[in-house]
Amino acid sequence: MGAQKSLSVPGRYDQIRRLCAFVGEGARQAGFDDDTIFHVELACDEACTNIIEHTYEGEGIGEIEVSWKLSADKFTVIIRDHGPRFDPSDVPDPPVPPDLDEVEELRVGGLGIFFMRRLMDDVTFSYLHGKGNILTMVKHRSQNEDS
Amino acid sequence: MTIRQQSLPGSLWLVTVNGRLDQNATPALEETLNELLSAGHDRLIVDLSEATYINSGGLRCLVAAWRKARQQGGDVYLCGLRARVNEVFSMVGFDKVFSIYPTQREAAAAWREAA
Numbered sequence: 728m729g730a731q732k733s734l735s736v737p738g739r740y741d742q743i744r745r746l747c748a749f750v751g752e753g754a755r756q757a758g759f760d761d762d763t764i765f766h767v768e769l770a771c772d773e774a775c776t777n778i779i780e781h782t783y784e785g786e787g788i789g790e791i792e793v794s795w796k797l798s799a800d801k802f803t804v805i806i807r808d809h810g811p812r813f814d815p816s817d818v819p820d821p822p823v824p825p826d827l828d829e830v831e832e833l834r835v836g837g838l839g840i841f842f843m844r845r846l847m848d849d850v851t852f853s854y855l856h857g858k859g860n861i862l863t864m865v866k867h868r869s870q871n872e873d874s
Numbered sequence: 875m876t877i878r879q880q881s882l883p884g885s886l887w888l889v890t891v892n893g894r895l896d897q898n899a900t901p902a903l904e905e906t907l908n909e910l911l912s913a914g915h916d917r918l919i920v921d922l923s924e925a926t927y928i929n930s931g932g933l934r935c936l937v938a939a940w941r942k943a944r945q946q947g948g949d950v951y952l953c954g955l956r957a958r959v960n961e962v963f964s965m966v967g968f969d970k971v972f973s974i975y976p977t978q979r980e981a982a983a984a985w986r987e988a989a
Contacts, residue, residue, distance in 0.1 A: 740898040765958055772929050776897045824967030838930035838966060845965055 733794030753795035757802040766846040773839035782810035809859040875899035892924040895932035907939040916948025923954025953981040
């Protein structure tokens, strides 16, 4: 109980799988089933992809730090970057099912945040002035998921 | 990820994706599909039976090809989606956008019927 780990990598697409595996291992320790671990990893993938594409606007610009924390009732993933403020209220959810006339215009950012919100129980964005964005994603644990 | 392409009878082209279809791998698939479409090969089947993972970037790549193919009078049929890949499609309603078949054989048969 109370385990916590963090990993910092360069913001490059070829590092995202490593970050997802790192978070997935934490989710496994939380006692989640394979489907839930997949959901946590996909949410992490989308978050890190968005940071590279939209916050840093390219690969190799800055670091991504991912940490996870396990408590009795929840599994928390915190993802930090060192880029400019990212305001998710600027990014509307895509329509589901999609509007076929607009489907080509779907932005990765919009889809990515949509996935994060669908796959995790709580998703919050905050900004630490001059230091970067902090994304916190929570998955609640049920009583039969032991650490 | 590896990508294979193969011509099939009836002016069809089959593209098979093996591995993780994520942001790291999407450019290669995008290039393959764009090359086929630019050459006028717009009757496509993308076989995802060997694709173990897809994220929003992979979805966007397939949607872009679907849109371009339809503008040219063709289409992109998908087949062989594994449960997790299918779940991602369903989550955003893309299972309603694409024609999706269990196998290559059924996708090819659907193309022949559409002709």
